[in-house]
Amino acid sequence: MNFNEVAQKSAEICFKRLGSTAIYTPDDTGIPVDCTVIVDRDRTVFTDGFESHVSGEIIVIASLISEIGEPKKRDTFTADGTTWRVEGRSPDTPDDGIETRVIVK
Numbered sequence: 001m002n003f004n005e006v007a008q009k010s011a012e013i014c015f016k017r018l019g020s021t022a023i024y025t026p027d028d029t030g031i032p033v034d035c036t037v038i039v040d041r042d043r044t045v046f047t048d049g050f051e052s053h054v055s056g057e058i059i060v061i062a063s064l065i066s067e068i069g070e071p072k073k074r075d076t077f078t079a080d081g082t083t084w085r086v087e088g089r090s091p092d093t094p095d096d097g098i099e100t101r102v103i104v105k
Contacts, residue, residue, distance in 0.1 A: 012064065015064055022034075022035050023079075037079055039060075039079060043059065044056070058103050059103070060092075060102065063101075072086065087104060
């Protein structure tokens with residue numbers, strides 16, 4: 001087993017233990033896909049501007065690329081009775097080909 005296979009298996013175990021069952025629905029096809037997600041409801045973001053510093057809270061959903069690919073704007077996730085619409089990719093998304101994170105509303 002190579003490093004990438006070990007990393008993928010480790011991520012799958014983490015998502016299975018820490019995540020929630022969800023339904024991902026791409027906006028373009030409308031065909032729902034079962035997946036596992038980790039919802040971070042208390043993410044604080046800071047934006048540095050030229051004359052001000054702004055902070056706010058956002059919701060970020062992490063998912064496995066092997067289950068759903070890369071979510072796109074306007075796709076939805078439904079978990080624990082709540083549906084969230086994808087607004088865009090989270091800036092802290094790892095570039096590992098295993099996990100993706102999106103900002104949702």
